[in-house]
Amino acid sequence: MSEHIIPSKIYYMIWVTLMIFTVITAAVAFVDLGPFNTVVALIIATFKATLVVLFFMHVKYTSEKMTKTVIMAAIFWLGLLLILSLADFATRATG
Amino acid sequence: MAETSALATQEHEHSDLQHHFADMEQQKEASTLGMWVFLGTEIMFFGGMFLAYLVYRLKYYNEFATGSQSIDIWLGTINTIVLICSSLTVALGVKAAQRGKRKLLIVLIILTLIFGLAFLGIKGIEWYQKYQEHHVPGISFNISDIQAAHPHTPLNPGHAQLYFSLYFALTGLHALHMIIGIGIFLALLWMAWKGRFGPDYYTPMEIGGLYWHFVDIVWIYLFPLLYLIDRKHIP
Numbered sequence: 001m002s003e004h005i006i007p008s009k010i011y012y013m014i015w016v017t018l019m020i021f022t023v024i025t026a027a028v029a030f031v032d033l034g035p036f037n038t039v040v041a042l043i044i045a046t047f048k049a050t051l052v053v054l055f056f057m058h059v060k061y062t063s064e065k066m067t068k069t070v071i072m073a074a075i076f077w078l079g080l081l082l083i084l085s086l087a088d089f090a091t092r093a094t095g
Numbered sequence: 096m097a098e099t100s101a102l103a104t105q106e107h108e109h110s111d112l113q114h115h116f117a118d119m120e121q122q123k124e125a126s127t128l129g130m131w132v133f134l135g136t137e138i139m140f141f142g143g144m145f146l147a148y149l150v151y152r153l154k155y156y157n158e159f160a161t162g163s164q165s166i167d168i169w170l171g172t173i174n175t176i177v178l179i180c181s182s183l184t185v186a187l188g189v190k191a192a193q194r195g196k197r198k199l200l201i202v203l204i205i206l207t208l209i210f211g212l213a214f215l216g217i218k219g220i221e222w223y224q225k226y227q228e229h230h231v232p233g234i235s236f237n238i239s240d241i242q243a244a245h246p247h248t249p250l251n252p253g254h255a256q257l258y259f260s261l262y263f264a265l266t267g268l269h270a271l272h273m274i275i276g277i278g279i280f281l282a283l284l285w286m287a288w289k290g291r292f293g294p295d296y297y298t299p300m301e302i303g304g305l306y307w308h309f310v311d312i313v314w315i316y317l318f319p320l321l322y323l324i325d326r327k328h329i330p
Contacts, residue, residue, distance in 0.1 A: 005194070008187060015131050015183040022179060026172045029323035037327060041319035054187040056308045058301075061125045064124055068130050074135035078142045081147070 007062060014055045018048055111296040123298045130302040134309050143315055148261045148320060155254035159324035161241050162258035165230065170221045171322040174214050175314065181210035182311045185304045194295035194298035201302075204284045207307070211277045220271055222263075231263065232256045265317055272310045279303045296330065 025044040033040060054060040059067065109119050116122035152159040188203035222231075229237040238255045285304050286292065292300055 006190065007249065008190065011183060011186045011190075012280075014186075015179065017174060018179045018182075022172065024173050025323060026175075027167065029168065029326040030320075034328075037321075038324040041323050045315050046318050050313055051124050052182060052308050052315070056182055057305055058189075063126075064128065066128050066219060069277040070131045070135055074138045077135075078138050081139070081142050082146055085146055086149060086153075087152055 006055070006058070014051050018051060021048055037060060103209070109295050111291075118293055123301070124193055126298045126302055129303070130275070130305050134305065137309060141265075141268070144261070144265055144321070145316070148265065149322050151254075151257055153262065155251070155257060157245075157248050158250050159258045160253035161248065161250060162238075162247050162255055163321060163325040164244075164246075165228070165241050166262065166322060167221055167224065168322050168326065171318055175318050177210050177214045177217065178241065178311050178314050181207050182308055184210065185307045189216050189297065189300050192296060192297035197287060197292075200292065201284065202286045204280055204287055207281055208277060208284070211273055212278070215232070215270060215273055215277075222266075225259070225263075232260045249309055250292050262321060265321065267314055269310065269317060272313070275290045276307050276310055277328035279306060 021044050025041055028040055028044075029037065033035075037049070059071065060094070112119055112122060116125065147202055168316050184203045184206040186209065189201040189202055191203055225231055228240060236252065236259070238250060238252055241255065242250050280303065283300055286299060
């Protein structure tokens with residue numbers, strides 16, 4: 001099989017990075033950044049999730065374009081759901 | 096399986112190749128794609144609940160922020176670390192299966208199961224704390240302790256109940272996925288024990304791994320939303 005064997009070193013590096021950012025995001029929660037607490041926490045979460053998808057779930061190494069299409073489609077639909085709904089609720093005159 | 100091999104024309108046909116696939120590569124790609132489509136539906140499934148959480152947080156901010164401050168950030172952080180460790184053992188496990196390293200694979204699957212059970216145990220402790228504090232939605236629901244901690248912010252118990260309903264629904268649904276994941280990994284442990292996996296066939300380990308990593312990603316988002324983002328804004 002033409003499978004790509006990913007060096008274990010990469011997995012350990014990803015694991016260390018995920019651990020570091022978990023500690024960072026927990027520490028930042030104790031600092032008052034106003035509305036940016038949410039922004040920073042969600043950016044870190046998205047960064048961590050991206051690392052898991054690309055390396056642990058092998059998406060970076062797959063040659064299968066259909067897999068990537070499915071992932072992009074899922075993220076797109078989730079985006080529609082969240083962005084359009086929140087655009088409505090966040091801009092109502094009365095909550 | 097045996098019949099499939101007998102019908103096979105090429106001598107290198109693998110006994111795990113189903114008759115409707117041309118070769119092992121195609122079979123694996125089809126299985127992986129199928130798993131990703133399933134995970135796409137899971138994203139929408141959890142997405143609806145995340146949306147409900149975000150909308151009600153916008154609407155009833157005081158109750159959601161004080162509710163969030165009442166759950167244990169340390170247990171949440173420890174559980175995040177436990178899950179990330181389990182994702183590492185799964186990733187290494189898929190690689191061990193791919194290289195046919197049976198003993199290493201068995202050890203890594205058992206480690207994954209231990210991390211998964213540790214997560215559920217810590218979750219159980221957290222839920223029990225909430226139960227003792229009367230924060231479980233229902234007839235004995237009571238937030239007088241939260242109200243006492245924030246005397247200048249009048250809190251509506253109904254809205255607080257909404258926060259805790261979503262907290263239990265989101266963490267409960269995630270915990271259910273963990274329990275299913277543990278079932279999947281017990282089956283994978285059995286297959287690994289039988290020496291089923293090698294360079295030609297490790298698809299069950301690969302797609303079981305995709306499921307486990309997905310459940311990890313759901314937690315990566317639940318952790319900031321439930322535990323972190325409202326820590327410092329005392330209304």
